[in-house]
Amino acid sequence: MSHPQNVPPAGGQQGINPDVIRQEIARLLQPDADQPDQGNQLFRLRSAADWMERASKRPIPKMLFGEFWFQGELCILFADSNLGKSILAVQVGDSISRNEQIGPFRLEAGRQRILYFDFELADKQFEARYSSNYNYHYSFTNHFLRAELDPMADVPKTFANFEDFLNHQLENLVVSTGATVLIIDNLTYLRSETERAKDALPLMKHLKSLKSKHNLSILALAHTPKRDAAHPITRNDLQGSKMLMNFCDSAFAIGESAKDKSIRYVKQVKQRNTEEVYGSGNICLFTISKPYNFLQYEFMGYGREWEHLRQPEKEDREALRTQAAELKLQGKSFREIAAEMGITHTKAERLLKEGQ
CATH class of the missing domain: 3.40.50.300 (P-loop containing nucleotide triphosphate hydrolases)
Structure with missing residues (x-):
């Protein structure tokens, strides 16, 4: 009887040799191991330690x-x-x-x-x-x-x-x-x-x-x-x-400031190389100016996004309170109400308290 390639019989009987398995795993984890040409590969397999070693040689993002x-x-x-x-x-x-x-x-x-x-x-x-x-x-x-x-x-x-x-x-x-x-x-x-x-x-x-x-x-x-x-x-x-x-x-x-149409604010929405620095609580404020021959954003300072959002009219707020109350009657939590209405959960809670 022939045996599977690279898996010799253990103890005179056909079986799996643990040493061979360990050797094969080590071979696969070698970054430059010679492997048969199988065309384009979807994944690049390396040990986590090797990924870290390779990454450490690349420059830190600036x-x-x-x-x-x-x-x-x-x-x-x-x-x-x-x-x-x-x-x-x-x-x-x-x-x-x-x-x-x-x-x-x-x-x-x-x-x-x-x-x-x-x-x-x-x-x-x-x-x-x-x-x-x-x-x-x-x-x-x-x-x-x-x-x-x-x-x-x-x-x-x-x-x-x-x-x-x-x-x-x-x-x-x-x-x-x-x-x-x-x-x-x-x-x-x-x-x-x-x-x-x-x-x-x-x-x-x-x-x-x-x-x-x-x-x-x-x-x-x-x-x-x-x-x-x-x-x-x-x-x-x-x-x-x-x-x-x-x-x-x-x-x-x-975004455009609702309280002053000449003001723009810039806000981080997604980041991977840093923590959020310029989120809703710390937006960057600019005006657009052209001092001479270069149209540009001129930095003004920092602010909070809610200060530059459009404040709802009385009728709008009443409609929001009604919608929040209806969702509350459906058994939804403050967070679920907020998610459905596109507002914060604290604002949802505030609207419900106003309607009581």
Whole structure:
């Protein structure tokens, strides 16, 4: 009788030799062990100790825009339309290209080459923002590169669709320019239906792959659907939020102050390389200004988000009390009521007390 390969009989009888098993496990856990070619592998298997050893040799992530965005991250900046996402993105890119931080937000990574994909503005619109009445242009550094779509370009027959051609050309520019920081303004042009999970998934996989392959830091701008300004900004406000949030490393958002329309606030929504520093209780306040030839966010200080949310009218509050009372009659807890109404559990408790 033949025996299974690599499992010799123990004690003269067919069986499993513990030493062989231990040797095989040790072989599999060797990071550079020779293994038969089985094509592409989904998982990379190493011991936890080996992962730690390898990670220890990589540099510690450095800040690009304070705690909002770190080197090596795929970060999403989202906001409603016309709140100034592009203004802040260009300002952040310019600061990194100069190695000059914005306000109190640390820049630790040093000067980087920026590749800014602008799918929003035409060149004349861009000029208007960064000049004084189309004269006295702002002097960007040679480390800040801007790309926009050529409307006359045709999709070659070798590509299945426009999106595949776009992704291919995007990667070509990353390689040819040597850029290490990528800013995409905005995600809508990479995938037309980011609010649908099936379309958001390949988009985020492509960006993650691009980031890892070329050791990039990516800031991707995204829209929010119209939101209720009486509620704090959450990750659920991002268009296509669940899939996009699952795949990004960090995210921050811009909100408009309800008490002063000229004020913007910036808030952390997701973070991995740091603790939450700029959450609801410590948002960053800005005004948008143009001192001479550079449209920019000017840092004002810090605040609490609730101070800048729209206060409900008397009729609105009565409707909220009625809704909370109905949910309470259904046996729901304060937290369950809060989750269903999109408010905090303390506010839910307060509404119920007011209705008593």
